Amino acid sequence: MASWDDVRRIAASLPETSEYPSYDGLPAWRVRNKLFVWERPLRKPDLAALGDAAPDGPILGARVPDLGAKEALLADDPDVYFTIPHLDGYPAVLVRLDRIDTAELTELMVEAWYDRAPKRLAAAYRAQSR
Numbered sequence: 001m002a003s004w005d006d007v008r009r010i011a012a013s014l015p016e017t018s019e020y021p022s023y024d025g026l027p028a029w030r031v032r033n034k035l036f037v038w039e040r041p042l043r044k045p046d047l048a049a050l051g052d053a054a055p056d057g058p059i060l061g062a063r064v065p066d067l068g069a070k071e072a073l074l075a076d077d078p079d080v081y082f083t084i085p086h087l088d089g090y091p092a093v094l095v096r097l098d099r100i101d102t103a104e105l106t107e108l109m110v111e112a113w114y115d116r117a118p119k120r121l122a123a124a125y126r127a128q129s130r
Contacts, residue, residue, distance in 0.1 A: 004058065007097070010105065014109070015031075015117075015124075026040075032121070036063050039061070041059060042059065049085050058096075059096065060105075062108050063091060065111070074093065079099055082094050
């Protein structure tokens with residue numbers, strides 16, 4: 001399954017991506033200063049909301065294109081993807097990093113990058129990747 005080393009490797013492969021600490025000093029990856037994936041441990045309110053369903057492993061937050069994409073991921077694989085009340089109405093999912101394989105993680109991160117990258121940069125990368 002995936003690790004933080006995989007996240008760093010995938011992020012480093014995407015154009016104009018930088019790793020910056022998030023608000024609480026945890027790793028976060030941005031494309032031209034727009035956040036697309038980040039480390040997101042559960043906080044006390046999250047643990048209270050999730051109860052016994054709260055995972056205990058590493059958690060990655062990832063932007064998704066819209067709320068429909070979020071709902072699709074949550075429905076398709078609830079063992080990997082989940083959300084918390086803090087993210088209600090926000091196009092992002094949380095990922096149990098130790099339950100996602102690197103191919104699926106790569107797809108998720110690339111899509112998150114496309115969602116946040118400027119259109120010209122995304123188009124250039126898409127053309128190069130064909």
